[in-house]
Structure formats: structure tokens, C-alpha cells
Amino acid sequence: MGCVIEISADRSEIKLDTGGNFENEQDWIPTPPGMPEWAKDGKVFWFEIPDFIENSEQLKNYYWMIMGFKRDLKVEIIKRLSDEELRCWLLDDERPWNFI
Secondary structure, three states: OEEEEEEOOOOOEEEEEOOOOOOOOOOEEEOOOOOOHHHHHOOOEEEEOOOOOOOHHHHHHOHHHOEEEEEOHHHHHHHHOOHHHHHHHHHOOOOOOOOO
């Protein structure tokens, strides 16, 4: 899971937060081909990276292999909850909203 934390003015490069999977996540990488526009706007999303990519340098070299972009709908739903709804959901052990 990750999100774009910064994008260049010409949208050709991004800084990708991979949730701590790689060191030096603040490095710029070319924008992966096929990356949806919504993913470039700071939305949290899931993506696929081949298993052989083990560090940020390899990620930079094989950026074109980042694929399978999918929105994390739970995050989108939680962001829309009011403070009171979020508090109730977090304090309720049974989590009454089965869509989260």
C-alpha cells in the first residue's frame, strides 16, 4: 500500500510512499506508465511490485513494473466519517459497519 507524496510540475516524476518497504522513499522515480490520475493526487492505494525489487534503487530502475493500482476504499470511507462516527466505530468492539 502507498501513496504519492509529491509529484513534479510536469507530472513526469513522483515521490512514492511505500509504507516503509524501502529505504530512501523520498527519492524521485519516473511516473509509472498506466498510473491512474487519481493515484497521483495523494490518494492511498494498493499496487503490485515484482518480488525481486528489494530496495529503492531497484524501484527507481524498474518503475515501469509498478502496476495493479487499486484504491483503498476503507481509507476513503473512514476519511468521510464525522468525528463522532469515527469515535463510535473505533470504540465499538463489534464494529457495526460491515463495510469497513
